[in-house]
Amino acid sequence: MFPAIIIGLIVLGIEFITGIIANGLMIIVNCSEWIRSRKLTCCDMILTSLGISRFFLQCTIIINGTIFQLSQDMNEQCAMSRTMAVVWMFLNTFNLWFATWLSVFYCMKIANFSQPLFLCLKRRISGLMPQLLIGSFLVSLVTCFPSVNSIDRKYINNSMNNLFFILSMLGYSFPFIIFMMSSILLIISLWRHSKRMEKTTGSSRDTITEVHFRAIKGLISFIFFYISYFVALVILLLEISTINTYFLWIVIMGAYPSGHSVILILGNPKLKRVAVRALHYAGCRLRDAVSQNCS
Template sequence: MLEGVMLFLFLAVMVQFFTGVLASGFIVVVSAIDLITHRKMAPLDLLLSCLATSRIILQMCVFLVQLSLLYLVKYSLFVDNITFVLFINELNLWLATWLGVFYCAKIATIPHPFFLWLKMRISRLVPWLILGSVFCSTITAIIHSRETTTIPKQTFTSFFSKNATQFGQINATLLSVFILGLTLPLLIFIVAILLLISSLCNHSWQMKTMVGARESNRYSIISAMLSILLFLFLYFSHYMIVVLMSTQGFQFGRASFQVGMLVFGICLSLHSIVLILGNPKLKQNAKMFIVHCKCCHCEKAWIISRAVPATHHSATKT
């Protein structure tokens, strides 16, 4: 029974990992091809490629932890590099936050001077926002490495220890510093997403009352709202799981931690897929890639089917 559960968890971990890496890698490849073709990269593509790259690295870190829980690698590899994991996790949250702000600035219509200023300059601000995210994440990681290293080490060591019920006491002030670095991008993200949803709702209501408004436009708005709500749900789930882990919320041993890490990895993978489906260019390239794979498979099957009768005929003739 235990071997069956371990096998199921291993397969779930592998599917979650490769799905997330392939989806994020697809975003990076498409952006790289555009950069090579046009010798420049659009601000949105730059932001998406940076987010996808950080997500691939974070997926690898999660995969390492999951293998540790399955006793396939030593957990000390993760604990010893916890500062880097904190850096890449916070960078991922900041980049996802700025992606939400970018969509809000480009799509929403809010008659406010600051919003109009942001709408006109958001594209030029994208490189600075990315650099600012790297800077903030680096500063936070340095603070953690010097003063709050005991928070992640105590937490993760206790999860992997044989006696998972014995937890060290974590200083509340140090834990507050740790969570603050995660909460600030969350608040910015929530404000941007709520403003975007409010704007889309107002636009949908105006189209509903407008004579001759196309139903397809309303459906596209509803589809966009659903994608945004899913984006918000995955982002908040990412935040909550990290907070629960840092505050030792999963205090019932390895099983709860295993489930938390699995859900965390699934959130990362699903969000990369949502980004592809919500971006027209990425979605179109994904369709072309799938069609190309199907054509290659059909061509290979046709060649094999032609080769088999020929081989059978020559063997019969002999």
């Protein structure tokens, strides 16, 4: 048991550092651009909001994973753990909504359907996105309010577990359903487009399709991380994991806000360019430090 906890903490630490760097990069680059030009594109606005929410989510995950869950007795007795449970639930809901709106934005901008409702949303999505992000914040707060009392009673009376689970799943399920619908629509649209291009030009790829397929590769990784995180979250809420498997689910959850942010940076030319420059600078500084120590 002890080696498993140590390994879990090491992996959590690596995920935490990676996520802090990746999400911090998204926040700094986009905020710097906003300060300089006083405007952000819709995509950059979503990425900035996602980076901020994931930054705090990772802090909460590592706190829960390293302090409050190491001792079940301490977790039951410590009043702060109840506060952290509420904060954790809010950040989970908040983060899932932001990630969902990123998927919806990709779907609206890339997918091509002729339905009037879809075309209307496609035209208005950029203007609606600020309201959707703010609305997600308010919905996350409202979702968490009923859970405060149930969490407090949950630590006294285990019969509140089912209520806490239902309240949590109500907050998590809606963004998950919207995310899956937008992802499926985007995949269907890209598949149809590649088939049409194959019939008309004899090739399944053109310049626009190449861009779209790079987006879909990122979306597939997004789906993988999102579903893995959602499944781990449900298992932890059901409290069916053992001590031996607890850190496995925590590690899976920690991989989502760090791993997907890295993929977003690699798929964004502006963020990728800044990341490459930062890595080059860090490598030069490291070589200089090593050469000075050797001399």
